[in-house]
Amino acid sequence: MDISKEHDSSTHLRKSLFEIKTNGGANACVVCKHPETELSCDGKGCNRSYHLSCLDPPLQNYPGAWLCIFCIKKKIEIGVHSISEGIDSIWNFKEELQNGKHYFVKYNGLAHIHNQWISETLMLQEAPTLLSKFKRKYYKERAIRWKQEWTEPHRLLLKRLLMPQKLADGLFNGLANSFPKCYHEWFVKWKGLGYEDATWELETSPVLCTPEAMTLMKDYEARIEAKTAFDSSKAEKVVYDME
Numbered sequence: 722m723d724i725s726k727e728h729d730s731s732t733h734l735r736k737s738l739f740e741i742k743t744n745g746g747a748n749a750c751v752v753c754k755h756p757e758t759e760l761s762c763d764g765k766g767c768n769r770s771y772h773l774s775c776l777d778p779p780l781q782n783y784p785g786a787w788l789c790i791f792c793i794k795k796k797i798e799i800g801v802h803s804i805s806e807g808i809d810s811i812w813n814f815k816e817e818l819q820n821g822k823h824y825f826v827k828y829n830g831l832a833h834i835h836n837q838w839i840s841e842t843l844m845l846q847e848a849p850t851l852l853s854k855f856k857r858k859y860y861k862e863r864a865i866r867w868k869q870e871w872t873e874p875h876r877l878l879l880k881r882l883l884m885p886q887k888l889a890d891g892l893f894n895g896l897a898n899s900f901p902k903c904y905h906e907w908f909v910k911w912k913g914l915g916y917e918d919a920t921w922e923l924e925t926s927p928v929l930c931t932p933e934a935m936t937l938m939k940d941y942e943a944r945i946e947a948k949t950a951f952d953s954s955k956a957e958k959v960v961y962d963m964e
């Protein structure tokens with residue numbers, strides 16, 4: 722096992738604890754209606770706020786962009802782009818005789834795996850400033866640095882239950898079997914990118930259903946098992962020391 726990477730990962734996750742947005746009680750918690758919430762939803766136009774302890778299942782900390790249960794449902798039913806605040810950056814450009822100019826864009830809060838090619842017309846509507854900036858830079862430097870490996874999982878950092886199982890079953894039964902059942906989400910670190918670019922992906926995402934991803938899941942379970950064994954051996958020692 723690569724100890725240094727393991728250390729990096731836990732340092733980053735600990736750091737994230739302090740980065741959790743505290744909105745100073747601007748919004749009341751959706752569950753208990755009290756102020757001073759610790760978490761607000763990153764879903765597009767949502768702003769629902771929660772206490773970590775009011776969530777089901779409750780959370781102790783939360784790295785990465787967080788979505789409330791309403792936005793999780795939206796993400797499952799409509800797709801990840803429905804919860805993004807929009808285009809974040811442009812990574813490639815192509816021009817075809819029939820289809821005209823298209824741009825390869827990354828979306829706010831979403832991994833590179835969710836990038837899309839979109840037309841210049843749509844670009845002009847959604848992100849005109851970004852487009853003119855890209856054009857100036859592209860024509861000057863002609864440098865595209867986008868890498869395919871950014872869409873390949875490198876390591877699975879955390880696993881979480883999306884919502885209580887009963888609720889999930891209700892949701893999927895209501896969707897008339899048109900969606901594969903999905904109970905968990907994985908916090909994915911991508912190849913060639915840092916821990917700050919890790920994102921939460923549904924366990925049914927095609928990128929997590931490959932043999933490579935299965936190996937990463939086994940690695941994750943083995944790390945958790947090793948950690949649990951280590952923690953319980955420490956606990957036994959403490960008990961022993963106290964006798």
Ligand SMILES: [Zn+2]
Pocket residue numbers: 750751752753754755771772775
């Ligand atoms: Zn609350």
Ligand SMILES: [Zn+2]
Pocket residue numbers: 762763764767768769788789790791792793
């Ligand atoms: Zn939300």
